Amino acid sequence: MSEKEKTTRKEIAAGKTLKNLMADYFHEMDEAAKTGSKKIAWCSSVGPAELLRGMGFLVFYPENHGAMLGATRMATDLIPYANALGYSPDICSYLTCDVGSYLQKKTPLTRAYNIESVPKPDVLVFNTNQCRDVQDWFAWYSRELNVPLIGVHTHRDIGDIGEYQIKDIANQIEELVPELEAVSGEKFDMDRFKEAVGYSRRTSELWRACLESAAAIPSPWTFFDATIHMAPAVVARGTKEGVEYYELLLPELQERGKNGVAAVDGERHRLYWEGMPIWGKLRPLSEQLAVLRACVVASTYCNSWIYDQLDSDEPFESMAVAYTELFIVRDEPYKEQYITDCYHKFQFNGIIFHDAKTCPNNSNNRYGMPERLSETLGIPVLSINGDLCDLRCYSEEQAKTNIEAFIEQLEEE
């Protein structure tokens, strides 16, 4: 890269607080796991976190650990250990790298936080709203560690959501309560639950506003920044700390927007990222796009942790709504309309679809959606092959060449 081509990455000041928040989050759990001072629940990333927080559990998210394994590029070497147990290389690489990490006693938490291992769970709680893999993943740990496994089974591929679906999911969430009481040894407290729902709602409202700050032209931040700063929306939802973090981040982004501070100097192209991040390649992708003056201004992925339907007056029902209205749970027409709405809001002029080899659930390029959207929106689309964690599925050279050609195409539009 020549001097001329270099771009300056503008650090987000709130990042320092983010580092402390994440360190506190992991240290608190490590301490609790060692002393037994608090019960620990493992939860799928779009699982019923508010109920767990509201019942006094500390909550660990194995998918967050999977993303860390991917981002630190530890994942690819660990996946074969799970494959050797019969877990296919074609299923979720979060699952396989995380199980490999357990088997090999290696975790990125050691280097980042001086923590030896992930906290042992007292209970494993999933929601199949995103995929079946989370249930199979937690089932492996349930057998291995002899820990109870409970969860919610969500309807999938939904167009219009029916009342019966919401009632069913709300009931399923409520039915978790006695099982969780048995683990925690504490009686369910409705006020504490409502408080957690309220914090989660506020976190979501703020997180949405942070993401929507990227509608400014030029955009004050990119998808690559947001994949880092979304961590509290995942792991600290249902807590005061989650709210406080986004109360800090939002004004910084709004200030940048007001002052015309561009995340990508000389922003010329605005893109949408559809699909999973390629965790081990965030930096090179972000740098390549910045050099090409292309800013990824919005994504399905980062939007997936907005649950502003939550309502502490109707905690079970509103959780059912929030966790069923999710993009990943919906049918193709809904998804296309969703991306179309984003197109109008963020004014992007191209879409990159990431076809993640081990996550069909988050790869929406396989049934003609890119072609349909390209036609209706009149903008170019690109599909790149890769994976969230398994870098054997990703050809960096190929992706680089495809992205360059795609940006050339945008230049000609």
Ligand code: SF4
């Ligand atoms: S949605 Fe995809 S990445 Fe997430 S847990 Fe399921 S298979 Fe893995």
